[in-house]
Amino acid sequence: MHLALEPLNPLIDLSVFVPLVEEMLNDFRGYITVMELAGFVGCPSNASEECKRFVLCKGGYVSPFPYVVGVVDIIRHYLPSAGQA
Numbered sequence: 001m002h003l004a005l006e007p008l009n010p011l012i013d014l015s016v017f018v019p020l021v022e023e024m025l026n027d028f029r030g031y032i033t034v035m036e037l038a039g040f041v042g043c044p045s046n047a048s049e050e051c052k053r054f055v056l057c058k059g060g061y062v063s064p065f066p067y068v069v070g071v072v073d074i075i076r077h078y079l080p081s082a083g084q085a
Helices: 003-016 018-026 028-037 049-057 067-078
Strands: none
Touching: none
């Protein structure tokens, strides 16, 4: 695993949950209402520019990582102790 991703290792057990979240984040237009209601929003680096603008305007977090690693990074951003025993 790339050294930059090493801090995310404790979240690997979220791999069942992450694809669902990733699908929701990638299908931005279909979930814009959900994201408007959410208290915390984020998107991976491979999200559309429209999604990134929306997230930044809401004060959210745009991960520097794409795909599943980006989603895990978003979870880690908002829940820093997630995955730690």
